[in-house]
Amino acid sequence: MPQTPRTPDETPEETRAVVDEDPVADAALFGTDIELGYGDGAVVDCEDIVVPEGEVTALVGPNGSGKSTLLKGFSAELEPDPGTVLLDGEDVHERPPKELARDLGLLSQENDAPGGLSVEQLISHGRYPHRGFLDPMGEDDEAAVERAIDLAGIDHLRDAALSELSGGQKQLAFVAMTLAQDTDVLLLDEPTTYLDLHHQLRVMEVVRTLNEERDVTVCVVLHDLQQAARFADYLVALDDGSVYDWGPPEDVVTEDLLADVFGVDAAVSYDDEPRIVPRRALD
DSSP states (O other): OOOOOOOOOEEEEEHTTTTSSOOGGEEEEEEEEEESSSSSEEEEEEEEEEETTTTEEEEETTTTTTTHHHHHHHHTTOOOOOOOOTTTEGGGGGGHHHHHHEEEEEEESOOOOTTSHHHHHHGGHHHEEEEEEEOOOOOHHHHHHHHHHHHHHOGTTTBBBBGGHHHHHHHHHHHHHHHHHSEEEEEEEEEETTHHHHHHHHHHHHHHHHHHHOOOEEEEESSSSSHHHHHHSSEEEETTTEEEEESSSHSSOOHHHHHOOOOOOOEESSSSSEEEEEEEEEE
């Protein structure tokens, strides 16, 4: 059975710093008493969930546990009923979409764009929250696009048509478009999907660079639990739409988590890097 998430009294000292008497004050994003779904049934049902400001938080859990749905709630794509999602203390659903997009960027799991666009043209679309409908690209816009192309490592693809790209190359182009939005909070839904190991690591290194050098708060959905434990400051483990546990990776990624949530018998160790060695699938 899923365990009850730690209370402030039970939480290690590092985590307790972001779970005080007023969690909203220490959160970039804060959801309280939220239910999210696509019809009559709730996919996500959790009391409180915190994305600490200035940190990288990874959402982990098995397929169908509510990770992507929760991210849509954070980004105002889905409105909780009941519940509230706050960005820097303001309800995301009460903010005009373009204004919200200047503060919060979202890379969805599924993306589409006209195949005739070049990579650079697609990335330029990330500047839409900062410009009027007919305004030309300004110096700040051009600089943001160049920075996004450089961070994503796709300068060699800037003139290529999207229709000519592999799945992994197209994913990197959409990552760069989201980076060009230049927000203080970034939500990424499985950004390493379709990418080989080299490009997966590239994307996660970009995430760390944005966080460490520009103080961007990142909340990212990841399937690779070992990768999440390596790159994230905090993990939120979801199980059947509820929070099983959250905190620093070494406190969340345990053999109990692998057994209870993922149905896997595994050995977990922490030396210089987290190491997860699966033994067998549990019934």
